Amino acid sequence: MLTQTVFHSEDLPDAGRFDAWCEIMGRLPAPMKMTSESTADFRAHLRCIPLGKATAYRTTFQQATFRRTSRLIRQSDPEAYNISVLLSGEGGTAWDRHAAAYRPLDFHIVSTSLPFEVWGGRSPARIVGVEIPRAALPFPCDQADRAIGQQVSGREGVGALLRQFLTHVTDDAGPYHPEDAPRLGAVLTDLVVALFAHTLAAEPLLPSETHGHGLLLQIQSFIHHHLAEHDLTPSRVAAALHLSRGYVHRLFQQEGVTAAGYIRRLRLEAARRDLADPAQHGIPIRAIAARWGYPRAADFTRAFRATYGMPPIEYRLDGVRGQVADMR
Known part of the structure; x- marks a missing residue:
């Protein structure tokens, strides 16, 4: 079985569930501050699976808000991107005076090096995602950062492939051996690179003078594959x-x-x-x-x-x- 970290709030007394969840969020390489309207009987599940340089995860949680502040960034920053897809529920992201709402099967992308706020709606949110080092992507940071806040679909194309891979791996780690982790991580990295390349090449706000950047992203993706x-x-x-x-x-x-x-x-x-x-x-x-x-x-x-x-x-x-x- 792959190495994994698993948290089930139901394993704890009601009164200690939310505090335990906050402690886990604070121990992450990119720590976050948590608030919730449901602290009295908070329910959350989390499974994290290291796959080489990347970490795949699956989580379900009741209404909650995750904040990554400038102070927390100074405290610890793995310099990574977090790419997650909402499987059910509702949620949104706010960053740099912008905000975006997400429907089921929408991806959202944030950077651990930039302040952000992610929230879930009143119904439980179910999410799969991946955290991957910025250095693992073959794009300059200023290009890759343009993917933050873009509407990225997990319903078809590259987005669907990445969603299906994350869902399958995080659903059951049993069929895999620990030595499979680097190979699965390489596949996962390829899919993330393809998602970024597809998203950035299609960016509607890209100035005409930087058209060459879109072509470069396509070239880099072709080489990678x-x-x-x-x-x-x-x-x-x-x-x-x-x-x-x-x-x-x-x-x-x-x-x-x-x-x-x-x-x-x-x-x-x-x-x-x-x-x-x-x-x-x-x-x-x-x-x-x-x-x-x-x-x-x-x-x-x-x-x-x-x-x-x-x-x-x-x-x-x-x-x-x-x-x-x-x-x-």
């Missing part, structure tokens, strides 16, 4: 999206990186993740290198050392020694 294909090159990306290779190069140049460098960085990160995965310790390093576009082991070792400061074999051995130490 075809990363394991050995023939993925800037030329192929340009052809697939009906753009010139020079234009693709200029879009990345504005971000201070080349298209080839961006592909290389994502491939090395994927290989590093596989090297750290206990379930893949029996797979030769050269096979992992080839899987992520490095048919020559020497080229992979050179690139890995330049990026992470050590050769891949040393990185893997350090991970194994750490796991052995944790078991003692």
